[in-house]
Amino acid sequence: MAKSTRRPLMAGNWKMNLNHLEAIAVVQKLAFSLTEEDAERVEAAVLPPFTDIRSVQTLVEGDKLGVGYGAQDISVHDSGAHTGEISGVFLAKLGCTYVVVGHSERREHNGETDDVVAAKVQAALRHDLVPILCVGEGLAVRQDGRHVEHTLAQLDAALDGLSAEQAARVVIAYEPVWAIGTGEVATPDDAQEMAAAIRARLESLYDGDVAATVRVLYGGSVKSSNITPIMAGEDVDGALVGGASLDPEEFASIVRYYRDA
Numbered sequence: 001m002a003k004s005t006r007r008p009l010m011a012g013n014w015k016m017n018l019n020h021l022e023a024i025a026v027v028q029k030l031a032f033s034l035t036e037e038d039a040e041r042v043e044a045a046v047l048p049p050f051t052d053i054r055s056v057q058t059l060v061e062g063d064k065l066g067v068g069y070g071a072q073d074i075s076v077h078d079s080g081a082h083t084g085e086i087s088g089v090f091l092a093k094l095g096c097t098y099v100v101v102g103h104s105e106r107r108e109h110n111g112e113t114d115d116v117v118a119a120k121v122q123a124a125l126r127h128d129l130v131p132i133l134c135v136g137e138g139l140a141v142r143q144d145g146r147h148v149e150h151t152l153a154q155l156d157a158a159l160d161g162l163s164a165e166q167a168a169r170v171v172i173a174y175e176p177v178w179a180i181g182t183g184e185v186a187t188p189d190d191a192q193e194m195a196a197a198i199r200a201r202l203e204s205l206y207d208g209d210v211a212a213t214v215r216v217l218y219g220g221s222v223k224s225s226n227i228t229p230i231m232a233g234e235d236v237d238g239a240l241v242g243g244a245s246l247d248p249e250e251f252a253s254i255v256r257y258y259r260d261a
């Protein structure tokens, strides 16, 4: 299956930015900036803080906006005595399509191990949410030339025990940690190298169309000025965008990357 059969996804991870009122303004501006052609060619989604999701849902559903949405994290549990945790049951009820799992910030600052990440992938799938599974190496690993091995080990751990049908529903985001929020963007060749390695690993793990259908995103200092060459990679199907997704016009320009392709 060729790249052209996979619908590009531009997902904006707002991280801990924008309150629920600001979220409404940003989503309205984003939807206003996107044309019908943009929406047909590229899927655009925002991943706001939990406290914004209800507002985004009301706006998107009420005005039938062509913008998807999801959450930035999910509990491994479905209910019970887990203070501060957010269940996939609640996210599904709020109409979320996506949930970010295994972001490097959570791995590093919240102690999320490969086992926790795998449990979160399973929690997402249990509630029909699409996990955007983040994998990627830090600077020292890259400098040692072990970036492919490291990233594929994270991938193997996160997908452990999934059936082909489950794996086919996952979106994978390759995010080299050294390129996140630093302005240091991986080259288009770096992004393509890892996206191809991820797809080859899926091919070896699963029969059928899994490797050909799974979307592999790149994340790390993506902007409208660098997205088009990154998207030229045969195995790169979109981007997980942090800082640049907070500006609706800039994010809309990223969604419109194809106009410069």
Ligand SMILES: O=C[C@H](O)COP(=O)(O)O
Binding pocket: 013, 103, 175, 179, 180, 181, 182, 183, 219, 220, 221, 222, 240, 241, 242, 243, 244
């Ligand atoms: O989830 C998004 C990534 O961490 C990239 O963030 P950034 O675009 O601000 O570098």
